[in-house]
Amino acid sequence: MITKPILPLFLIIPILLVILGFFIYSVVKKQNKVFYKVLAILRISVMLFLVFMINLRIMDKKYDATVEMKNLDVLFVVDTTISMWAEDYKSNDTRMEGVTADTEYIIDELMGSNFGLIRFDNRAQILAPFTQDHETVKDAFSTIKMPDKYYAKGTSLNVSYEEMKQLLESSNQKEGRMTILFYISDGEITDGSELQSFKELEKLVDAGAVLGYGTEKGGRMESGYYGAYMQDPETGETALSKIDENNLKQIAQDLDIDYIHMKDTSNVKYLVESIKNGSSLTLEKSDSVSYEDTYYLYAIPLLILLGIEIVIFIRRGRI
Secondary structure: OOHHHOOOOOHHHHHHHHHHHOOOOOOOOOOOOOOHHHHHHHHHHHHHHHHHHHOOEEEEOOOOOOEEEOOEEEEEEOHHHOOHOOEOOOOOOOOHHHHHHHHHHHHHHHOOOOEEEEOOOOOOEEEEEEEEEHHHHOOOOOOOOOOOOOOOOOOOOOOHHHHHHHHHHHHHHHOEEEEEEEEEEEEOOOOOOOOOOOOOHHHOOOOOEEOOOOOOOOOOOEOOOOOOEEEOOOOOOEOOOOOOOHHHHHOOOOOOOEEOOOHHHHHHHHHHHHHHOOHHHHHHHHOOEEEEEHHHHHHHHHHHHHHHHHHHHHHHOOO
C-alpha cells in the first residue's frame, strides 16, 4: 500500500484545520442546543477526514494482475549527447525536453506493450530491457542528464548498434509479437566517423520511425556554468547544433521505417495510431506491480454525508 497525495500534506492539513476551526467557531456562536452543536461538529469533522483520505490517495499494490496486453515490443534508442540539449524544440525548449514529452505520449498510447530503452553518447547503455512496467521505463528516461562537456568525445550514431541488435533479436525470438523501433537523434556526427549501414537490422523491425530533433538554423547549448552557452573553439562564437537529416533518413531507409522530423508531439500521432490499430490484444499475467486507487472507499460516504447536510439545510435552514 502506498500514498500519492494530490495536494502535499503540508498544504492540505492547514487548509482543513482552518476550515474546521472556522466551522467550530460559527457553530459555537449560534444559539442552538449543545447536542446539535456537537453533532454538527462531528459531522464536519468526519467529512473533512474523508476529504483528507481522498487527497492522501491510498493505493493498493496488485501483483500478477491479469491485464490487457498488446503484442508489441517497443524499443526506444535515444541519442543523449550534448547536442540533444540544444534549445530549438518548439520555441526555447531543449530537444531532450521534446524527447521526454513525445516518448511519454507514445508509452501512454501504447500502454500494455513491452517497452525497452537504450541511450547512447560516448557509449551505449541499456537502461531498461523489455518490460511491461511502463513506469520503470519512464523513470529510466528521468535519469537521463546532460553529459559533462569534458566527458563528451564527439558523436557517433554507430555506438548503439550492438545493443540495438541484442534487444531486437530478443524480441524476435518471441512468437506472435511485433517489434517496434523508435530511433531518436539529431543526426549529428562530430567524431569524424562514417555512418555504418543499419540494413542488417531491417529484418528485426516490423514498424516504427526515426525521430529527428533539431532545426537547420540550429540551437544553443548551455555550458552548465551560470546560464552561459557553449562556445565554438574555432570561432569563439556561441556554438550551434544543427540537425543532420541526411544521416537520419539513411538510418530510416536502412531499417525500412518512417523518418519524422519532430517539431511537436502531433507529428508522431498518425504513426502511433497506425501501430495501435495494427496490434492485437491478449489477457496475460503482468510481471509488474500495478496500483489500484482506493479513493472511492472514502468518496462514497462523503457523498452520503453531503446529501444528509443538504437535507438538513433544506428542512431546518441551517447545518
